[in-house]
Amino acid sequence: MTTQEIQQGIIEDFSILDGDLEMTLNYLMELGEEIQLIDEDLKTDDRLVKGCQSKVWLECKKIGEIYKFYGDSNTSITKGLLSILIRIFDEKSQEEIVNTSLFFIERIGLNRFIGTQRSNGLQSMEKKFKLLALKN
Amino acid sequence: MTNFNIESVREDFPILKSQVNNHKLVYFDNAATTQKPLRVIEAISDYYKTYNANIHRGIHTLAEKATEEFENTRKTIKNYIGATSEKEIIFTRGTTEGINLIASSLGKKYFKPGDEIIISEMEHHSNIVPWQMIAEEKNLKLKIINVNSYGELDLNHFRKIITEKTKLVSIVYISNALGTINPVEEIIEICSDNNILSLIDGAQASAHSDIDVQKMNCDFFVFSAHKMYGPTGVGVVYGKEKILEEMPPYMGGGEMIQDVSFEKTTYNDLPHKFEAGTPNIGDVVGFKEAINYINNLGKKNIQAYEEKLMSYAKKELEKVEGIKIIGTSDKKIGIFSFVSENMHYYDIGLLLDAKGIAVRTGHHCTQPLMEKFNVEGTARMSLALYNTTDEIDYFLNTLSNILSR
Numbered sequence: 221m222t223t224q225e226i227q228q229g230i231i232e233d234f235s236i237l238d239g240d241l242e243m244t245l246n247y248l249m250e251l252g253e254e255i256q257l258i259d260e261d262l263k264t265d266d267r268l269v270k271g272c273q274s275k276v277w278l279e280c281k282k283i284g285e286i287y288k289f290y291g292d293s294n295t296s297i298t299k300g301l302l303s304i305l306i307r308i309f310d311e312k313s314q315e316e317i318v319n320t321s322l323f324f325i326e327r328i329g330l331n332r333f334i335g336t337q338r339s340n341g342l343q344s345m346e347k348k349f350k351l352l353a354l355k356n
Numbered sequence: 357m358t359n360f361n362i363e364s365v366r367e368d369f370p371i372l373k374s375q376v377n378n379h380k381l382v383y384f385d386n387a388a389t390t391q392k393p394l395r396v397i398e399a400i401s402d403y404y405k406t407y408n409a410n411i412h413r414g415i416h417t418l419a420e421k422a423t424e425e426f427e428n429t430r431k432t433i434k435n436y437i438g439a440t441s442e443k444e445i446i447f448t449r450g451t452t453e454g455i456n457l458i459a460s461s462l463g464k465k466y467f468k469p470g471d472e473i474i475i476s477e478m479e480h481h482s483n484i485v486p487w488q489m490i491a492e493e494k495n496l497k498l499k500i501i502n503v504n505s506y507g508e509l510d511l512n513h514f515r516k517i518i519t520e521k522t523k524l525v526s527i528v529y530i531s532n533a534l535g536t537i538n539p540v541e542e543i544i545e546i547c548s549d550n551n552i553l554s555l556i557d558g559a560q561a562s563a564h565s566d567i568d569v570q571k572m573n574c575d576f577f578v579f580s581a582h583k584m585y586g587p588t589g590v591g592v593v594y595g596k597e598k599i600l601e602e603m604p605p606y607m608g609g610g611e612m613i614q615d616v617s618f619e620k621t622t623y624n625d626l627p628h629k630f631e632a633g634t635p636n637i638g639d640v641v642g643f644k645e646a647i648n649y650i651n652n653l654g655k656k657n658i659q660a661y662e663e664k665l666m667s668y669a670k671k672e673l674e675k676v677e678g679i680k681i682i683g684t685s686d687k688k689i690g691i692f693s694f695v696s697e698n699m700h701y702y703d704i705g706l707l708l709d710a711k712g713i714a715v716r717t718g719h720h721c722t723q724p725l726m727e728k729f730n731v732e733g734t735a736r737m738s739l740a741l742y743n744t745t746d747e748i749d750y751f752l753n754t755l756s757n758i759l760s761r
Contacts, residue, residue, distance in 0.1 A: 241377045242710035249703070249761075273718070274702050295700040 234328040248300030255303035271344030360657035379712025387738035429644035443626035450591035454578035476501035507683035529561035534683025535691030586646030587639035666690035690739030
């Protein structure tokens, strides 16, 4: 599936929640439980995403031409957001990762829920995925 | 409690009727800013609708009326805090600007290299950073009073760190992160005995505590309108007249001058010497109504009601399993910082918001204090005169449900 198609799927998943904040937060926390978890000993400061209010770690491994991502956060809701981003960017090529624009956030109205401060955090996370793909 | 009826008090605050995320708003973020009663909102609106004009030096009717209303606020504040003269009341944008004004002005003449300034571990960043800046510039030493495990100042430590070089002590009256009420009168007395200037950060105290600057005998007292049911963007520096007279201006510009020539400029008298530029007239006018509102309800009535709320919240919050309250002094107001072992304060804050409850999460601009308590931040619920025990019950039930997920 392309990053476009994955985002379409996420939009459909969230549409069931009908914009209810509480259900959305609960769903995000559930998604956080399914994250591709980074090894505990890899949670070092250099893997922290700068610009997030909560702690977010992200690590990538290059396998052939594709990238596998692993992450974690000290807050459950952010962990859920991170797990969605991992679902989108995981096992994609450098070109596709760098050229992906994230349209699902606005479409599911997540920007309303996460507020401007946290949107900046989300942008920082997106940037980290792309930087990791470019550097490795 | 003749003048204090909680139902009618709540009617005075239009925002309390709001729905947030399909729930009735429960506003527990009062330590960050309080809501505004209608009379404050209307006073600001009335200024812009009917007599908006620049103040002082205007000869036309609107300017006269605007100046009168503006200066009436100064009088009201003078009486509210028990200052001796209106010359002692300087308008600022808020507490932060007030502390910066004092630090910067004293830094120009009063402080000498090697002098010492004392603050405490529980200060807001706005009572840390201005002193760090001036200390760096003037080669001063910043000393810090320890806080004990209950979140109280260690006065023995304070006495120990005073030297003959100590020139100023700047202390918060009530901690914004813990709610602790500090023994400011005792601190000021120690300062006074040792010929040290005292500055009290009254941002949290101004709405809740009795403020009498003459009785306290502090040299400076700073606070903000928006934490006492007034508008944002207005604050006050109180300073003893004889000290303010000796201090050089903070900013240069219009309003603060007597005569300007390229050879020599002379400064205006107090308080205008410290009020360069067109002030925030509309909000200053609104501020008066906030103080009138408090006075009409009666400080004693407000305190009695808030004390009841605080005791109830404290008793019930202590029963909630899985949380730790940070700041457990017996002398505190209705500010409760807490953390949970199982859930990050950030998640707690968002899940409460989904139920219409506004609390603050984070370090509350007190990072050194958070470090002291070994936390990065907390969830903080803070009460005001319009909150109710029903709201506290709803909050506690919601919190318990969130924590038991």
